[in-house]
Amino acid sequence: MPQHNPHPVPDEPAVLVPVEVRGWQDGYDAGISAPPDVPATPRVRDTRYMLGWTQGAEAGNADGRVEGWRWAYFDGRVRPASASAGAGIVYGPQDSGEPEPVDPGAFSFTQSWPCVGEAALLVMLAQFAPGESGGEGLTGRRLARACADKGVQRLYLAVNLSFAGIPAERTADALNDAGYWHGTVCESLDDAAPEAIAQVTVREPRFAGIVRYAPAAEHDFFDLLPVGGLLPPELAG
Incomplete structure (x- = not known):
């Protein structure tokens, strides 16, 4: 089963969503689509976003190794080679x-x-x-x-x-x-x-x-x- 975003999302519509939520999700998407290693965290001003991104990238990489990698097609990400890509599941x-x-x-x-x-x-x-x-x-x-x-x-x-x-x-x-x-x-x-x-x-x-x-x-x-x-x-x- 895929790992899930650990950062809570407020139920109240007027409360701002913590930036860690987007950071984790962006990092996860990058981690599961860029085998075999955990991608480097982008440098931005918001350290909370960077922390969430790093956590998400690690989770995405771990899920990619276990459940299979995913292609970030519309993000212009190069398709990983059709091989194990450093893990036990073939990308293809x-x-x-x-x-x-x-x-x-x-x-x-x-x-x-x-x-x-x-x-x-x-x-x-x-x-x-x-x-x-x-x-x-x-x-x-x-x-x-x-x-x-x-x-x-x-x-x-x-x-x-x-x-x-x-x-x-x-x-x-x-x-x-x-x-x-x-x-x-x-x-x-x-x-x-x-x-x-x-x-x-x-x-x-x-x-x-x-x-x-x-x-x-x-x-x-x-x-x-x-x-x-x-x-x-x-x-x-």
Whole structure:
């Protein structure tokens, strides 16, 4: 089981969230996506953030070694080599558990990459639970709570996997601002798949996929399902 953020979050809406909460979550995301060693703590002015970050990075590294590493795809993190990466679990794609298409010529979503990152979850939260705000290390927590409140077990979001570049003007859309197109959040793969498939069937070659989210407490975990199992050439490995 993944370790959890040890820093308490106030229940009262008017009380500020301790900076250690975000520090721990940011450190954890870095630690579980940067094998094999614990990443160095960034130097910032807030020592409480640095302390939380260091604790989170150690926890993420420990979980990566035991449960498997995750790819920080939309954060521009280089994919770790498809090897043990200093631990006992191989980093690489898994079986998504999604059914094979009936038509042998159809696009499939049978390959799954375990990923981590807040950007995709921020987009899902904004669309699935309008009015809820992410950030402060609370995005995964709030999205998981929204899913529980609505009785939803999984969310799906079509995304373009090719980096298009940072827009000149920011839009407050975490994926677009990171250089990636995305579609509309859906509650089933069947609803999200057409948007993703449309991205790879245009005239110019493109690579697309589905972000599949299942609530995982406060963690920024998701699975990336490439259309047909194909990644951009520079990332295919």
